[in-house]
Amino acid sequence: MIPALGIAAFDAAGPLGPWRFERRTPGPRDVQIQILFCGICHSDLHTVRGEWGGITYPQVPGHEIVGRVVAVGPDVRKWRVGELVGVGCMVDSCRTCEPCQAGLEQYCTEGNTGTYGGVEKETGRPTQGGYSTTIVVTEDFVLRVPENLDPAAVAPLLCAGITTWSPLRHWKIGPGKRVGVVGIGGLGHMAVKLAAALGAEVTVLTSSASKVADARRLGAHDVIVAGDAAAMRAHRNTLDLIIDTVSAPHDIEAEMRLLRLDGTLCLVGVSPEAHPMPAAFTFIGKRRALAGSLIGGIAETQEMLDFCGAHGITADIERIAAADVNQAYERMLRSDVKYRFVIDLATLEAPAA
């Protein structure tokens, strides 16, 4: 076993704090990574606070991991010691089912192995995430990080980036398409950057008037602040795809009316409670669709990282010390994130003995 240090939740209500634990000894096809940076995703907060159920404590969250390879098993072919790599939301899947064979490991029929909150196949123990000093991952679930990008600002691409990239690609977004992005947090700000880089015209819907200028800087052509009924009317029947990143229940009917014929509203935000269902005629009148999307596959994640490397795209981040994680969670709940917190793991200190 390999000693590791993490930032763990010990129960649903209390603060996170330092915790000593162990990683498995690398097997023949495993890669050991020294973690440099890990982003803070809203899913980390949902999970450790028990909002999604099924959690065992202590739990180290974190699935936006960037680090350096420090050891490889004897049969590893893809990675060498010293390479800059990433790990996202999954560390394994069955690899044989139809979705896995199609490169859609996130939809594995047996369930993918979450980077945290899952069960490690090799040991049967709970998986522990990236708010930690080191991680051991099977080589096929490790991603190549472009060396030309700031590694701290790359970390959020491993979840926020791929979760918005995947629907943009699935719904074939490019020049001539109009994309709406709802919520400018970690996911939303990446959706704006990626959709704009793919050549789409982007309209942002935000509940924060203070984010209008930032939304334009990120690449939005238009911004609608919640409550602006005239702007909502003016944008009716215009959008091909809306990516909704909001983490709380809200009025999706109003959003759906912005879709043109055959447009799709894709939920990526995970509200713990259901949204009120839009009226049937809102769908029928323009053959609109309501959909959802879960992160992205491994090959698609590499495609996104390579695209970001080629276009110089990273997240806008606030780099924080390990001791500031609890404060970051409180700010995230107030939608006060510009636009992703990233933990510098070099600042993680061992718990008092």
Ligand code: NAP
């Ligand atoms: P985040 O950084 O907290 O951003 C969420 C944004 O939604 C906020 O910045 C805010 O933007 C808006 N918002 C929040 N509460 C709201 C409310 N009550 N009413 C209206 N708007 C509100 O969160 P994130 O990390 O981007 O994650 C967003 C959601 O996606 C979470 O539920 C997370 O669990 C989920 N997620 C899903 C996947 C997937 O695979 N589908 C992957 C990762 C995360 P404005 O200030 O602009 O309104």
Ligand code: ZN
């Ligand atoms: Zn995430």
Ligand code: ZN
């Ligand atoms: Zn599978």
